[in-house]
Amino acid sequence: xxxxxxxxxxxxxxxxxxxxxxxxxxxxxxxxxxxxxxxxxxxxxxxxxxxxxxxxxxxxxxxxxxxxxxxxxxxxxxxxxxxxxxxxxxxxxxxxxxxxxxxxxxxxxxxxxxxxxxxxxxxxxxxxxxxxxxxxxxxxxxxxxxxxxxxxxxxxxxxxxxxxxxxxxxxxxxxxxxxxxxxxxxx
Numbered sequence: 001x002x003x004x005x006x007x008x009x010x011x012x013x014x015x016x017x018x019x020x021x022x023x024x025x026x027x028x029x030x031x032x033x034x035x036x037x038x039x040x041x042x043x044x045x046x047x048x049x050x051x052x053x054x055x056x057x058x059x060x061x062x063x064x065x066x067x068x069x070x071x072x073x074x075x076x077x078x079x080x081x082x083x084x085x086x087x088x089x090x091x092x093x094x095x096x097x098x099x100x101x102x103x104x105x106x107x108x109x110x111x112x113x114x115x116x117x118x119x120x121x122x123x124x125x126x127x128x129x130x131x132x133x134x135x136x137x138x139x140x141x142x143x144x145x146x147x148x149x150x151x152x153x154x155x156x157x158x159x160x161x162x163x164x165x166x167x168x169x170x171x172x173x174x175x176x177x178x179x180x181x182x183x184x185x186x187x
Contacts, residue, residue, distance in 0.1 A: 033100035037068060037093050037109035044073030044110030047175040049139065051160075052103040053128065056184040060103030064183070065129040068107055069094040071122070075113035089125070111167075111175055114146055121146040121164075130183055139179045140164040 038044065053064045069084075069091035071077050077091040078084050086094045093112070099105050107124075114122040121144040128135040140147065140155055142164050147155075155163035160180040168176050 031065070031096060031098035033097055033104060034106040034108070035068075035095035035097040037070075037095040037107060038072075042072070042093070042110050044113070045173070045175055047109050047111045047177065049107040049109070049124070049177050049179060051105060051179045051181065053099045053105065053130075053181045053183065054103060055130075056182065061130060061183060062099055062101045062103060063130075064099045064103075065096065066099065066105055067094070067096045067127040067129075068109075068124050070109070070112035070124040071115070073110055073113045075115045075118070075122070091125075111141070114144070119146055121151065126179075126181070128181055128183065133183065135181070135183060137181055138163055139177065141167045141177065143167050 040046070049068075053061045053066070055061045067086070067089075069077075069086070069089045070093050071091070072093060077093075079092065082092055084090060084092045084094055086096075093109060095107065095109075097105055097107070109124075112122045112124060114120060121140045123141075124139040126137040126139060128137065140151075140163050142152075142156070147164065152164060160178070161182050165177045165179050170176060
């Protein structure tokens, strides 16, 4: 019994000072279901992306973390010497939100440009996190001249969950796109 007590005392002598140096866990501030990635002064055409996140069971999912990043209107993620808001992605135009109680979200940004000299369609990268489950998606625009027939066939299937989505312009000139996501990746 004295060995057990001695070991506990030894552990206390070693561990308590270490625990005192630990900083308390900080909860992430409450996230809104809307995020503004690009300010209204950012060069480019204003774009609003809306949609819903749906679980594999078909139910709308609240509280899913959605991170989005994309290039600027000229196709550049991060100008030379600039720093982005999230070191995990090399993009100046980046934002994070959590889906609303009804699974909806809204992103206010600009339409991204295609990579300079490249043939890939312009797109927005979207990272979904639901607890420990993660999923990467993209959003492409159906009027992009870099969409080949093969890309259209691959990315246009899946109805409301399709990667390539229709772009519409409102009377004020703002572009609107709707993109829903099904957790688990099934379309």
